Amino acid sequence: MPWLEWHNRNDDLKATAKTPYRLLQPIQSLSHGDEDAPNMLIQGDNLEALKALLPYYAGQVKCIFIDPPYNTKSAFEHYDDNLExxxxxxxxxxxxxxxxxxxSEDGSIWITLDDNEAHYFKVMCDEVFGRKNFLGNIVWNHSVQSKGYSGKLSVHHNHVLGYRKSDTFELxxxxxxxxxxVNYSNPDNDPRGPWRSGDVRNSLVRRNLMYDIKAPGGNIIKHPPKGWRFSKETYEREREEGKIIFSADETRIIRKIYLADQDGRVPETLWFAQDVGTTREANKEVRAFVEGDFFETPKPERLIERILRISSKPGDLILDSFIGSGTTGAVAHKMGRRWIGVEVGEHAKDLAQPRLRxxxxxxxxxxxEAVGWQGGGGFRFYQLGPKVFDDQGRINPDIKFxxxxxHIWFAETGTARSTRAMKSPLLxxxxxxxxxxxxxxxxxDKTLAGGNMLTxxxxxxxPKHDGPMVIYGEGTNMTNDRLRSLGIKFKKTPNDIRAR
Structure with missing residues (x-):
């Protein structure tokens, strides 16, 4: 598969491994509502924040939405958006x-961008997520009023690129x-109710679906050039059930699609302003909670609502690592999802926190009003704290068990673990x-020869385990032969603690 080349690409491939693990420190004065709520608003660099979240949330996020800086060469106040x-x-x-x-394996990620970087970004994401996992490019009609200068196109759209983690994702x-x-009716008084005619032609060449059909009056109806959309067995069954009928002149078949069978509608790739909102609408929503200047391109709640509807269910975990004014957290909260938001700088406090409060x-x-929101729940506010390990690889003395x-559980297993206080050495x-x-x-026993030393x-x-064991400690007085005979692999802290 081809990939995108850019200056310092090789260094960027190693950037995640070089990013330090940091503690997340709760700030009680900026938290709000239910103290046991799982929702998190994190202030800090999002690369380091994402690394800090890995030991606890790897493989657990159902839907990610991000609205990164667009690299538009227009100097945003809150971001350096004038990057090469x-x-x-x-x-x-x-x-x-x-x-x-x-x-999560059945999760998805959705990214909004404009024409400046969207097409390059897709090539990058094809590499990261796999081209087969590209869900599509949704065109969002974000503006309805003409703007710009004579001789230049008036831009009225942004892109929403969607990727899945694997083919277990369900749209x-x-x-x-x-x-x-409006296209459903019941001209023949079918007892099943209103119906519309469905396309019977296959969009791909399917030679096993190329068969001719004989109408009741004897006329032969030739198959479409690429074949029918259904097998001969399916055709015969649905004809028997009355789901397939013939035109009056018996030159074509009509396949009935019943309204009663339609639970929802398939998402399309064109999202219009009247359905999901505009940037102007988003600005009004943000201004209701904060004063002064804020991001020039916030996203309307209706846009995020649609993304969460097609990619998640109540109770699922949603993440936005460029949460800006807090829209994703606000919508996820109102729709009964759990959420994590990351924002850099003071506007995590000045923009996102007041909105979410x-x-x-x-x-x-x-x-x-549309979702019947009346309030409730809560969120915890966090700031990035010190590194788990210092530059010499020593464990931060302030780190809790x-x-x-x-961190160790994630490094060993690649799976996440709760941050709740633990009372057992068995992870x-x-x-x-x-x-x-x-x-x-x-x-x-906090003495070196006591509880931190394997004797x-x-x-x-x-706690007993009938099988292989991996034990981390400050040291051991047991020989390697003895450890092997007991099925133990001993690892010394901090030397043998690695990043994943």
Missing amino acids: HAQWLSMMYPRMVLLRELL LDLPRTDEHN AVVDGEQGGIS EHLAA GVHNGTAYYLLYNGILG MKVLAGL
Whole structure:
């Protein structure tokens, strides 16, 4: 498969591995609502924030939406959006790699961009996600008023690029309205109700579907050039059921598509302003919560609502690592999804936090009325803290057991682990192997010769496992032969703790 080349590409391929793991520190004064709510608003560089989330959320995010800087050469106040093309790609590549790791196998990611970078970005994403996982390019009609100068095109669209993690992703239908049912009628009083005629021609050449049909009066109806859309067995069954009828002159067949069988409507690739909103609408939504200047291109709540409807269900986890004014979190919250948002700089506090606080309190803007939102829930505000390891690879002395445990579990298994306080040195069992961590007095003895040191006495007190074991600790007085005979692989902290 071809890939995109840019300056410093080889360095960018290694950027995720070089990004340090950092702690996430809760800020109680900026959190709001239910203290046990799973929603997170994180202030900090999104590359480091994504790396910090990996040990806890790898493979768990159902839907990612991001609205990154468009690299338009127009100096945004809140972002350096005047980046050279190669620099922009260098910024995006490692972030996309980490976002893919956070996605669940049945998850998807949706990215809004304009013509400046969208087509280059697609080639990059083909490499990161696989070209076969490209869902499509949705054209969003973001503006309805003509603008610009004579002699130049007035731009009225943005792109929404969609990718899935794997073929287990299911694209969901959109709800139907009366507008979508105007082509259904019941001219023959079919007891099944209103119907419309469906296309019977195959769009691909299918030689096994090339058969002729004999009408009741004897006329032979030749197959379409590429074949029918159904097998002969299906044709005969549906004709028997009355789902296939003939035109009055018996020169063509009519296949009935019943309204009663339509649970929803298939998402299309053209999204019009009247259906999903405009940039102007988005600006009004944001201005209801914040004063002064903010992002020039926020996204309307109706746009995010549609993306979440076709890619997630209530209870699913949504992530936006360029959350800006908080729109994705606001919509996810109102639609009953869990969410994580990341934003750099003070506008995490000045823009996103007030918006999301108002959502918890029941604000009635955006999609609130349409989805019946009345308020509730909450979110925790976090800032990026110190590195888990210093530049010499030593463990940060302030790190808690549960944070180091989550890091080790992810590094060993590639799966996420809860950040809830843990009271056992047994981290869990993965593929038959048990993983243990002796650290920070988890066994109640903080002396080097005690709970953090693997001895026969300490081993006897560990939760039992009938199978191979990996044990992390500050040291051991057991020989390698003894460890092997017990089925133990010992790893010393911090030397043997690695990044994934």
